[in-house]
Amino acid sequence: MVSERKRITLQGELEEMRSLVENAERARKHAESELTEAHSRISELTIQITTISNDKRRLEGDIGVMQADLDDAINAKQAAEDRANRLNTEVLRLADELRQEQENYKHAESLRKQLEIEIREITFEAEQRRGKEAMAGLRKYERQYKELQTQAEDDRRMVLELQDLLDKTQMKMKAYKRQLEESVSSVNHLIDDTFTYSGHFKCM
Structure with a gap:
């Protein structure tokens, strides 16, 4: 048991x-x-x-490149603005000089026409009087007329040159304005891209 x-x-x-x-x-x-x-x-x-670390490094590199591009675009935009401002000042100065030369030309042209009238009057008087004094006065006015005619021609040439320079400067200004608009567009695009990449980067 x-x-x-x-x-x-x-x-x-x-x-x-x-x-x-x-x-x-x-x-x-x-x-x-x-x-x-x-x-x-x-x-x-x-x-x-x-994978996340690699993506982070890649995005950091992309953001660095985009920041450099953004800085370059901002500098280019500022340079274009400076050139546009300088050209605008130059255009205003040339326009003022052109107006002054046009006024000088009009004044010289008015004097020339006035002298033409006086010469015709003196010529008529000289033909009537046949006097030496009248002929001397005629020669004097003829000299003044030629001088004024030369001055008027110089003024006219100056007006044309200034107008040509003004036209060329305005064309340059338009080109710089286009360049400025392109720079602004590039800066805005780069800023948008930078914010987008920064957003992705912060999410990691």
């Missing part, structure tokens, strides 16, 4: 140990499975982190 009870007791303990071993084996396999999944997840996260 004692041996039977001992056998039964040992049999129970053996069954209990088997159950414990099976539970331990299941726990080991579960732990191994979780460890494998953890390693797999770590590998995936490592790849994602590497």
